[in-house]
Amino acid sequence: MTAINAVMDLTRDGEVAVLTLNSPPVNALSAPVRDGLALGIAAAEADPAVKAIVLICAGRTFIAGADITEFGKPAVKSASLFDVQTAMEQSKKPIIAAIHGTALGGGLEVALTCHYRIAAASAKCGLPEVKLGLLPGAGGTQRLPRLVGPEIALDLVTSGRHVGAKEALKMGVFDEVVADDQLLPGAMAMARKAIAEKWPLRLARDVNDKVDAARPNAAKLFADxxxxxxxLLRGFEAPEANIQCIEAAVNLPFDEGIKVERALFVPLMQGLQSRAQRYVFFAERMAAKVEGLPADAQLLPVKSVGIIGAGTMGGGIAMNFLNVGIPVTIVEMKEEALSRGIGVIRKNYENTAAKGKLTAADVETRMGLLKGSLDLADLGQADLIIEAVFENMDIKKELFAKLDGVAKPGAILASNTSYLNVDEIAAATKRPGSxxxxxxxxxxxxxxxxxxVNGAKTEPAVLATAMGIGKKIGKxxxxxxxCHGFIGNRMLSFRQQQAQKLILEGALPSDVDRVLYDFGFPMGPFQMSDLAGLDIGWNAATSKGETIRDRMCEAGMRGQKNGKGFYNYDAERNRTPSPETEKIILDYAAERGINRRSIDDDEILERCLLPMVNEGAKILEEKMAQRASDIDIVWLNGYGWPVYRGGPMFWADHYGLAKIVERLKHYGITPAPLLEKLAASGQTFTGQ
Structure with a gap:
């Protein structure tokens, strides 16, 4: 064995050179890896005894992609990925990529430059650069469509999805798939066969039959x-750039297509959207790190779960655990509610099976893990109990007091509350640490x-377990x-306050919704209210017409459920602004002496978003969130904040904190001390 450099070894087995890359944890294409590849190929090429080359990786994966930590930093002196690929394509000896784990992004682009590809049965591949606001910048958009055709290539580069080995073989990405423990023997056999049968040095760049066949109907293909x-792709820059690259692969020679790919890659890399999406990539991973947790905090076992409440929320929570094989006992007060809730869970699974995403056996396996009960005592052996009942403090305190007498010692008692004080709920038990x-x-x-939500007395092991079980169920x-509303709902309440004020002062609900939709949200606050149901939490007996919502509900307007809300809905749920609602708003404003005025889009956007940022600063100051990026992760994954804008705190940093302070004062809102401090010192929330 010859050490090529710190991450690459070369061994020779007869006429086959084996290049083994070992750069933990994921063999990312860092400068040493690129150098190792270039030097290894050169060494194998220079050895006259070598007739074929196998490229394989040590550890748990093939090359999993680019080294993202290098993005945006000054270039280091090393072989470029283009240099490596050129050396591979110019090799006079067949190069076989032996793939296990994941070959993603630049890793797949390296494999596509090899002459042949063999994969372990459990391997996956893909070009996920679009999820970082980028496109495959090392020829992936030109080689892939030549192997699989432009239709499949379009799907892969715009979705970034991972493809299993069996599907990749069918597509034409892989040439052979073998059992996981036969990857190296399979690759060696392929190499020896290539030598014996004098296989051609097949380059993906020269495979043109599929792009040639697509060319006559290309305009329609891409338009469709x-x-x-x-x-799905609204607002994102990278998907369109990826599409243009696939167009170039169909309509231009390979070298010209590469020029298009490069010309489109650089602006994306330098642009704010990609910076935002790369920031989100790291922010998601950072969120899992809990500051202040003892290093020896042990996760408690969660082998069974109890859920109180079989409604929409309780049933949905139950499915998360059933999906990963954890038995669930779900408790309701009445048989009718219990049967209905279990029926909805089954129906959800059957709908998924009808789409081909589960088998009938999968459905029965999951339902077999679910037990319904009308007796709280049946939760006595559960390791984790989650209540999902009505959002009322008295009800929750009474329930937790009962749980205290039912749950086994060491069981975790969790509340699904969205606003209420977890410490007050915990005080109803004799085990607030749980x-x-x-x-x-x-x-x-x-x-x-x-x-x-980490209570004042929540034990470290309980907090660590809640975080760990969240990851296990895919959250x-x-x-x-x-604090009231925790992170997300606390900030949301300030946006809602401003939205209500705006429609009284002169904007219409459709104006507010349009501005936030154009910003990138899936829908605005008033459309969301209609979707949720205007009458949620409203009581006809106590309503006094003191709010717009009161008056709308009193007028029989319930939102989408009865076709009348801030919008009117037809049978297909197409919406048009409601004249009746507009009259309610105008009458309400007139009664209160509000002089309505024209409000432009900039004011709507600022008044909806800047108070949220201001509250985010207070959340940080009060240490209700560990870091600004955690706030962004909440809004990206729970409230539809567009990922290409990086979250409210990242967005604020680039909007300009000094400008935000000035605009808040302009609107009569007192800036948070932390916001003023950062603005005055030229600092940012996120360090971006």
Missing amino acids: FRAKNAK VVGMHFFSPANVMRLLEV IAVVSGV
Whole structure:
């Protein structure tokens, strides 16, 4: 064995050279890795005894992608990825990529430059650069469509999805798939066969039959793809650049297509959207790190879960645990509610199976883990109990007092409250250290966010376990301190206040919704209210017409559920602004002597977003959030903040903190001390 450099070894087995890359943890394409690849290929090429080359990686994965930590930093002196690929393509000896784990981004682009590709059955590949606001910048957009065709390439580069080995083989990305423990023997056999049968040095860049076949109908192909995906890709710059690169692969020679790819890559790399998406990539990982937790904090076992409440939220929460094989006992007060809740869970799974994402056996396996009960005592052996009942403090305190007498010692007692004081709930028990907030977002089986609320007496092991179980069920968990509304809803309330004021002062609900939709939210606050139901939490017996919502509900307006709300809805739920609601708003404003005026889009945006940023600063100052990036993760995953804007605190940094201070004062809002301090010193919330 010859050490090429610190991360690359070369061994020779007869006529086959084996280049083994070992750069933990994921063999990312750092400068030493690129140098190792270039030097290794050169060494194998220079050895006259070598007739074929196998490239394989040590550790848990093939090259998992670029070294993201190098992005945006001055270039270091090393071989470029282009240099490596040129050397591979100019090799006079067949190079076989042996792939296990994941070959993603630049890792797949390296593999695509090899002459042949063999993969372990569990391997996955993909070009996920679009998720970082980028495009594959090392020929991926030109080589991939030549192997798989432009239709498949469009899907892969605009979604960034990972493809399993079996699917990749069918597409034409891989040439052979073998059992996981046969990867190196399989690669060696392929190399020896290539030598014996004198296989051609097949380069993806020269495979043109699929792009040639697509060229006559290319205009329609790309127009249809853009139209079909317009809603999904709205606001993002990178998907369109990826599409243009695939167009170039179809319509231009390879070398010209590479020039297009490079010309589009650089502006994306330097642009704010990619900076935002790369920031989010690291922010998600940072959120899992809980400051102040003892290094020896042990996770408590969670082998069974109890859930109180079989409504929409409780049922959705239950599905998260059933999905990962954890048995759930769900408790309701009445048989009708229990049966309905379990029926909804089954129906959700059956709908998923109908789409081909689960088998009928999967559905029965998950439902087999679910037990319904009308008796709280049946939760006595659960390791984790989550209440998902009505948002009322007296009800929750009474329930937790009962749980205190039912739950086994050491069980975690969690509240799904979205606003209420977790410490007050914990005080209803004799074990406040076992109580934690676990705020799921509706629909709980879909939404990625989990706010984990750390009470004043929550034990470190309980907090660590809540965070760990969040990860296990596929959530992005973020720690919050105890305050009204925690992180997300606390900030949301200030946006809602301003939205209500704006429609009284002169804007219409459709104006506010349009501005926030154009900013990148999936919908504005008034459309969201209609979707949720205007009558949630409203009581006809106590309503006094003191708010716009009171008057709308008194007039029989419930939102989408009955087709009348801030908008009128037809049978297909197409919406048009409601003249009836507009009259209610105008009458309400007139009664209170409000002189309505024209309000432009800039004011609407600032008044909706800047108070949120201001409250975020207070949350940081009060240490209710660990870091500004955690606030951003909450808003990105729970409230539809557009990922290409990086979250409210990242966005604020680039909008300008000094400008935000000035505009808040202009609108009569007192800036948070931390916001003023950072603005005055030229600092930022996120360091970006």
